[in-house]
Amino acid sequence: MAVATRAPLIAGNWKMHGTLDDSAELVSMLKKVVARPKDAQMLLCPPFTYLMAVRKWLKESNILLGAQNLSHQPDLGAYTGEVHGSMLKDVGCSFVIIGHSERRQFYGETDDLVAQKFQVAQAAGLTPILCIGETLEQHEKGKTESVVVGQMLAVLKTVGVAAFSNAVIAYEPVWAIGTGRTATPGQAQKVHALIRATISKHDATISSALRILYGGSVKSDNAKVLLSMDDIDGGLVGGASLKAEEFAAIFQAALN
Numbered sequence: 001m002a003v004a005t006r007a008p009l010i011a012g013n014w015k016m017h018g019t020l021d022d023s024a025e026l027v028s029m030l031k032k033v034v035a036r037p038k039d040a041q042m043l044l045c046p047p048f049t050y051l052m053a054v055r056k057w058l059k060e061s062n063i064l065l066g067a068q069n070l071s072h073q074p075d076l077g078a079y080t081g082e083v084h085g086s087m088l089k090d091v092g093c094s095f096v097i098i099g100h101s102e103r104r105q106f107y108g109e110t111d112d113l114v115a116q117k118f119q120v121a122q123a124a125g126l127t128p129i130l131c132i133g134e135t136l137e138q139h140e141k142g143k144t145e146s147v148v149v150g151q152m153l154a155v156l157k158t159v160g161v162a163a164f165s166n167a168v169i170a171y172e173p174v175w176a177i178g179t180g181r182t183a184t185p186g187q188a189q190k191v192h193a194l195i196r197a198t199i200s201k202h203d204a205t206i207s208s209a210l211r212i213l214y215g216g217s218v219k220s221d222n223a224k225v226l227l228s229m230d231d232i233d234g235g236l237v238g239g240a241s242l243k244a245e246e247f248a249a250i251f252q253a254a255l256n
């Protein structure tokens with residue numbers, strides 16, 4: 001979190017969790033934490049079905065709203081079960097998570113599809129949060145750097161570097177997601193620096209303003225040290241974002 005222009009972003013990915021009542025309670029507690037504008041941003045990404053309700057609860061709050069996924073279709077149409085980016089914008093989303101490892105792993109999302117989603121998200125006026133990260137097997141084989149750079153370049157070649165002036169990247173080592181096993185701050189920083197250097201080869205200005213979040217078992221007790229790393233500009237938080245006190249404490253750790 002070295003550069004002042006990169007306001008820390010703490011994003012909560014609720015995944016497929018919760019009820020309407022749980023969500024109401026969580027939001028009402030978090031609103032108290034972010035009662036005044038802060039030098040960090042909090043973002044909530046609930047399931048689609050709760051977006052409208054969360055938007056209402058967040059009225060006049062400084063907390064931002066985002067979605068966990070969107071359709072890759074550029075136009076509205078007969079696509080049963082899909083949700084278009086313009087619909088997310090319509091219900092108050094400003095961000096959307098793209099290419100989360102769970103989507104890649106369980107729903108067969110490829111780099112090409114992720115790149116298409118990145119483009120349609122921006123076309124709808126949403127800021128994509130592009131998730132990249134290596135699996136445990138890739139990690140153990142020492143392939144972290146080649147996998148992460150490969151995932152980035154696959155999107156970069158389709159969308160172009162200029163698109164990264166309105167995007168966020170989340171580095172999420174798959175072996176750290178929901179496992180309680182976090183990358184060490186040093187390991188994470190090394191990959192974040194590599195991600196920034198990869199963008200910098202194409203455009204140094206865009207790269208220095210780009211926010212790169214770390215995700216994978218971020219908790220209140222490891223947030224501060226992770227966020228103190230030069231190239232870690234926030235967190236994408238799963239499990240701990242469902243507990244108001246935990247998530248509030250992670251957010252506090254991002255404040256100067």
Ligand code: PGA
Nearest residue numbers: 177178216217237238239
């Ligand atoms: P976790 O999930 O914090 O539960 O590890 C992070 C994520 O999947 O975005």
